[in-house]
Structures are given as C-alpha cells and as structure tokens.
Amino acid sequence: MKFIQSRFWWIILIVFLLIFPLVSSSLSFLNNATEILIDALFGVSLNLLIGYTGLLSLGHCAFFALGSYGTGILLREASISIPLALIGGAFLAAVVALAMGYLCTRLTKFYFAFLTLALSQIVYIVVVKWVSLTGGEQGLIGGIPHPPIRLLGFAFDISSRLHFYYFTVLLVCGSFILCKMIVDSPFGWLLRCMRENQARTQFVGVNVRRYQLGVFVIAGVFAAISGGLTALNLNGCYADHAQWLKGADPIFMILIGGMKTFAGPMVGAAALVCLNTFIGAYTRYSALILGAILIFLVAFARMGIVDFILLQWESLRRFAGKKVVPSVPPPG
Amino acid sequence: MNISALFDCFTSFSGLAPQLTTSIVIAMILFLVASGLSLIFGVLNIANFAHGSVYAIGIYMTYTVVSATGSFLLALIVAPLCAGLVGFASERLLIRRIYEAPHLYQFLLTFGLLLVLDDLVRLIWGFSSKSIATPLIFQGPPLFLFGSPIPRYYVFIIAVGALVGLGLWLSLSKTKMGKLINAAASDPEMIEALGINVRLVYSLVFTMGAVLAGLAGFLASPLRSATPGMGFSIIIESFIIMVIGGVGSIGGALIASLMVGLLRSFGTIGFPDFELGFVFFLVIAVLVIRPWGIFGIPLE
Numbered sequence: 231m232k233f234i235q236s237r238f239w240w241i242i243l244i245v246f247l248l249i250f251p252l253v254s255s256s257l258s259f260l261n262n263a264t265e266i267l268i269d270a271l272f273g274v275s276l277n278l279l280i281g282y283t284g285l286l287s288l289g290h291c292a293f294f295a296l297g298s299y300g301t302g303i304l305l306r307e308a309s310i311s312i313p314l315a316l317i318g319g320a321f322l323a324a325v326v327a328l329a330m331g332y333l334c335t336r337l338t339k340f341y342f343a344f345l346t347l348a349l350s351q352i353v354y355i356v357v358v359k360w361v362s363l364t365g366g367e368q369g370l371i372g373g374i375p376h377p378p379i380r381l382l383g384f385a386f387d388i389s390s391r392l393h394f395y396y397f398t399v400l401l402v403c404g405s406f407i408l409c410k411m412i413v414d415s416p417f418g419w420l421l422r423c424m425r426e427n428q429a430r431t432q433f434v435g436v437n438v439r440r441y442q443l444g445v446f447v448i449a450g451v452f453a454a455i456s457g458g459l460t461a462l463n464l465n466g467c468y469a470d471h472a473q474w475l476k477g478a479d480p481i482f483m484i485l486i487g488g489m490k491t492f493a494g495p496m497v498g499a500a501a502l503v504c505l506n507t508f509i510g511a512y513t514r515y516s517a518l519i520l521g522a523i524l525i526f527l528v529a530f531a532r533m534g535i536v537d538f539i540l541l542q543w544e545s546l547r548r549f550a551g552k553k554v555v556p557s558v559p560p561p562g
Numbered sequence: 563m564n565i566s567a568l569f570d571c572f573t574s575f576s577g578l579a580p581q582l583t584t585s586i587v588i589a590m591i592l593f594l595v596a597s598g599l600s601l602i603f604g605v606l607n608i609a610n611f612a613h614g615s616v617y618a619i620g621i622y623m624t625y626t627v628v629s630a631t632g633s634f635l636l637a638l639i640v641a642p643l644c645a646g647l648v649g650f651a652s653e654r655l656l657i658r659r660i661y662e663a664p665h666l667y668q669f670l671l672t673f674g675l676l677l678v679l680d681d682l683v684r685l686i687w688g689f690s691s692k693s694i695a696t697p698l699i700f701q702g703p704p705l706f707l708f709g710s711p712i713p714r715y716y717v718f719i720i721a722v723g724a725l726v727g728l729g730l731w732l733s734l735s736k737t738k739m740g741k742l743i744n745a746a747a748s749d750p751e752m753i754e755a756l757g758i759n760v761r762l763v764y765s766l767v768f769t770m771g772a773v774l775a776g777l778a779g780f781l782a783s784p785l786r787s788a789t790p791g792m793g794f795s796i797i798i799e800s801f802i803i804m805v806i807g808g809v810g811s812i813g814g815a816l817i818a819s820l821m822v823g824l825l826r827s828f829g830t831i832g833f834p835d836f837e838l839g840f841v842f843f844l845v846i847a848v849l850v851i852r853p854w855g856i857f858g859i860p861l862e
Contacts, residue, residue, distance in 0.1 A: 286669065288669070333846070333849075333850055340609055340665060341805070343609075344609075344805060348842050351798065352843075355836070355839045359835050359836060475794070514684075515685060516681075517678075520674075520677055521673075521675065521676070521677025521681065522674070523674075524670055524671070524673065524677065525656060525671060525678065528659075528663075528670045
C-alpha cells in the first residue's frame with residue numbers, strides 16, 4: 231500500500247510533466263496536456279466537496295465561470311498582471327461561494343444539490359444578460375491581453391503554448407499540493423467524518439456547517455483558478471461554462487476516475503479529454519456515447535478507475551500474505 | 563426593463579386577459595411535466611433528470627404522427643404511449659439499479675439517460691427543428707374573453723390540463739390504486755410485507771410520470787417547434803415547480819406551475835431580459851424559507 235501511494239509516483243509524474251515537452255514536439259499533445267491539467271484542477275476542486283465531504287454540488291460551474299470571467303475582465307479592463315487577475319477571479323469566486331455556501335449548507339441531499347444548481351443558474355443569467363460586461367451569450371471573444379508573467383525569475387509569455395504549459399504545470403501542481411495538504415490535515419479528516427456520518431460529527435461537537443462552508447469556499451477558489459486558466463488557454467470566456475451542463479464535466483471525471491482517492495479526478499480528467507477528442511473525431515453524437523458510458527459506469531462499475539486499481543492491488547497483497555490496511559472502502 | 567408596458571397590461575381587462583391565458587397555458591404544460599416528476603420523486607425517491615427527454619419524445623412523436631397521417635387525434639394516443647414505453651423501459655432496465663444508491667449515482671444515471679435520450683432524438687429526427695401547425699379543428703375563430711381574442715387551441719390545452727390534473731388527483735386520493743401508490747411512497751417495506759408487488763407499483767408510477775410528460779409534449783407541439791435540446795431546457799423548470807409545490811403533491815405542482823406561468827408571462831413584458839431570473843429567485847426564496855415547498859412534508 232505504501233509503495234503505490236507513496237510520494238514516489240507523484241515525483242515521477244511531476245518529472246514527466248516537466249520533461250515531456252522537451253522530448254515530444256507534438257503541439258496537440260502539449261495542448262491536450264494543458265487542457266487535462268486545467269480540467270483536473272476543476273475535478274479535484276469538486277471532489278473536495280463530493281468525495282471528501284459528501285456534498286453533491288451541481289453548481290460548481292458557477293465558480294469556474296466566475297474565475298474565467300473575473301480573470302478575463304480584469305485583464306481586459308484593468309492592466310494588471312496575470313497572477314493578480316487570477317487572484318482577482320479567485321477572490322470573486324470566494325465571495326460568491328461564501329454567500330452560496332451559506333444558503334446551501336442549511337439543506338441536505340437533493341435540496342442542497344438543487345439549490346447549488348439554481349444559484350449557479352443565477353450566475354449564468356447574470357453572465358448572459360450583463361452584455362456590456364461579459365459579452366452576453368457569445369462571451370468575451372476577441373482575445374484577452376496577456377502581459378508576460380514574471381515569476382520565480384522566469385518570464386512566461388503566454389502567447390507561446392510551451393510557456394503557457396509550464397505556467398499551467400506550475401500553478402496546477404502548486405494547487406494540487408495545497409489541496410493535498412488541506413485534505414490530509416485535521417480539517418480534511420473532519421470533512422471525511424462529516425461525509426460518513428454528519429449527525430455523529432455534530433454530536434461530537436464539530437460545527438458541521440462552518441466546515442462545510444469552509445470547504446465550499448476552498449473548492450470554489452480552486453475551481454476559479456481552473457476557470458481563469460481556461461480563459462487564458464482559450465483566449466476568451468464563454469457563457470457556456472456557467473451552464474449547469476458544464477458542471478457535470480467534473481462529476482464525470484470524479485465518477486470515471488474514482489472519488490475516494492486524491493488522484494481519481496486527475497485520471498478522470500485525462501480520460502474525459504481523451505474520450506472527447508476520440509469520440510469527437512468519429513461521430514457527432516458524443517453525448518450519446520458519453521451518456522452510455524456514464525450509465526454503464528453507474529450501473530456496473532461505480533468505483534472508478536483509481537479506486538478499482540487500488541482494490542486490485544490490495545487483494546493481490548492480501549493474496550501474497552502481506553498485511554493490508556484498506557484505503558478504499560469496499561464497494562457498496 | 564419595460565415597466566410601463568407591464569402597467570399598461572394591468573390597466574385593462576382586455577390587456578390582462580391574453581397574458582393570463584398565456585400564463586395558464588404555459589402553466590398547464592409545465593404542470594403535466596412537473597406532476598409526473600413530482601410523483602416519481604415522491605414515490606420512488608429519485609430525482610429523474612431524464613424526465614425532460616420524455617417530454618421531448620412526446621413532441622417529436624406528435625410531429626411524426628401528424629406529418630405521417632395528418633391525424634392529431636392519433637397523435638394524442640401514440641405520443642404519450644411512446645413516452646410511456648420509453649419510461650417503462652428505462653425503469654425496468656436502469657432506474658431499478660439506483661433505488662437504494664447514494665444521490666450522486668442517481669443524478670449520474672438519470673443525467674446519463676438524459677444525454678442518451680436527447681442524442682437519440684437527434685439521431686432519429688435530425689438536428690433541425692420540426693414544427694406542426696395548429697390542427698384544423700382548432701383553427702376556427704378565437705373565443706373572446708373580456709374583449710380580447712383567445713385562440714381555441716389554448717382553451718383545449720387548459721381543458722385537457724385541468725381534466726388530467728383533476729383525474730390524477732382523484733385517482734391518487736380516492737381509488738385503491740392511488741392508495742397503494744401513497745402507501746408505497748410512505749412505507750414500501752410494509753406493503754411488500756403485506757404481499758403487494760412494490761416493484762410493479764414503482765414501474766407503474768414511473769410509467770405514469772412518463773405518460774404525463776409525453777402528453778405535455780403532445781399538447782405543446784403546435785405551440786413551439788421541436789428542437790433538439792428541449793429535454794434539457796424543460797427539466798430545470800420542472801424541478802423548480804416540483805420544489806416550490808412540494809414533492810409528491812399534485813395540487814402543489816398545479817399552484818407552482820401557475821406561479822411560474824404568471825411570472826414568465828408577465829415577466830416577459832416587464833423585464834424582457836430577465837424573466838427566467840425571477841423564476842430562479844422564486845425557487846431560491848422557497849428553498850431558503852420553506853424548502854419542502856407549499857404542500858410538502860417538512861424535513862427533519
């Protein structure tokens with residue numbers, strides 16, 4: 231167990247991410263990798279809510295859009311640096327998340343999920359109707375200014391895909407490290423307690439609502455960073471990103487990749503991007519295929535890829551006679 | 563914003579009447595879809611996101627039947643029937659698996675089903691929009707209410723909606739089957755112990771819900787052209803009505819539909835850009851103040 235979950239794999243991954251553009255000259259690979267990283271952050275942020283706290287939030291796309299538009303608008307209207315714009319977008323999302331979370335955490339289960347959906351649709355309506363600020367349904371096309379970023383002694387010029395890739399790696403991996411720290415902290419363990427038995431956690435004396443509000447805001451911030459990066463990646467902001475359908479993307483990732491592990495949504499993001507590219511190349515009916523996969527996974531293979539692999543690894547180890555502490559609860 | 567137009571509307575009955583009837587027409591169609599959704603949630607405890615696509619199937623089937631045979635009456639029978647069949651098949655094959663599952667999986671399965679059905683509609687009927695004209699029977703001179711013309715078809719929709727609503731309420735509260743459904747909603751284990759086939763009741767309720775949505779599609783078809791993606795657009799409003807009216811309540815669904823219909827209709831005049839926003843504000847207000855809706859059972 232320790233080996234497969236050890237830092238070793240993370241280091242390998244980071245090294246791989248840093249090295250591969252130098253080895254492969256494929257631009258589409260680079261673009262895909264960038265997209266996967268950004269989407270993975272979105273997925274991981276939602277998994278903080280769904281996988282670790284047990285809160286099914288259907289409106290997470292709102293924070294993504296707030297980050298996206300926040301960053302885009304700040305860069306267009308005020309000439310500030312990109313990191314500051316990203317922080318601005320994240321701040322906007324944090325404020326909205328505070329308000330949304332305050333209203334939503336009063337409810338449970340379906341009503342919670344539906345209120346997040348309804349509130350996110352308000353964000354969508356604001357985005358679509360405030361045409362002077364957001365460009366309405368078309369979004370902010372026409373480019374987002376990207377002054378070079380001076381960070382850690384490097385100057386990243388985002389117009390270069392390579393530079394943008396490395397900037398993304400830096401930002402996303404940094405965010406992942408932060409998220410992992412949060413999840414492994416006592417705060418994170420309390421979230422897991424609330425997922426397993428909210429009433430009992432409340433009885434022990436924990437202010438469940440406050441923690442839920444906290445993780446709601448944290449998740450919103452990381453989603454906003456993902457959104458801001460997307461705006462830079464696509465050189466524009468699109469109203470579609472605030473629609474509740476977009477909010478289903480990270481949920482797919484969490485389902486496909488597995489929600490009980492930290493890396494699950496990352497694998498899910500990779501799978502989703504690959505699926506979309508692959509399916510899109512062959513047929514117009516991508517929703518049909520995606521929906522069918524979703525149905526299949528829920529009906530037959532709920533746990534997702536990473537959880538599945540971990541379980542197989544554990545049963546192998548048991549078979550080999552080694553003592554195993556289950557890391558992933560058995561399916562059910 | 564166009565507040566003056568809104569006030570003009572209120573100053574005279576002849577201004578008010580067409581808006582009121584439009585509201586009620588919208589409300590009736592939404593009511594049929596939402597009551598099916600509410601029933602399914604109330605009895606099976608499943609938030610069925612695929613309910614909207616059954617509505618879409620109703621509209622498309624009506625289009626097919628009418629363009630193939632020219633008979634609106636035939637469509638009245640075929641469209642809800644097809645919708646019911648799709649609902650029955652979904653329940654038997656898929657929905658069964660998630661009765662006891664956590665809400666996340668319920669959402670994912672029904673959402674996946676929504677995607678599949680919506681794309682199947684695109685596969686079968688294509689990407690362009692289809693429209694049918696108001697059937698000949700209803701193309702006569704409009705009726706007059708307070709001096710303003712009301713299309714005959716609107717009267718038909720309101721009549722059908724009211725009749726179905728009444729029939730639904732009566733059968734749920736007065737007949738034996740209705741009592742079984744109520745019992746299954748409150749304590750399925752108990753009635754299973756009493757020897758009733760709960761699975762069958764569940765299938766029946768799900769199919770009923772689908773038939774209602776199909777009927778709503780049939781009624782709506784002359785009013786709007788069938789476009790792919792209709793499933794998505796109506797499901798949110800149906801959930802809104804279900805939440806406002808209270809889960810499992812037909813009367814609540816009716817009142818909530820009327821509220822939404824009125825908000826949409828009058829909202830479009832006064833605030834042409836924002837009428838959907840009002841509906842969302844309403845449901846948010848309900849969720850904050852009284853989450854179980856008008857006629858729902860208070861939680862905790």
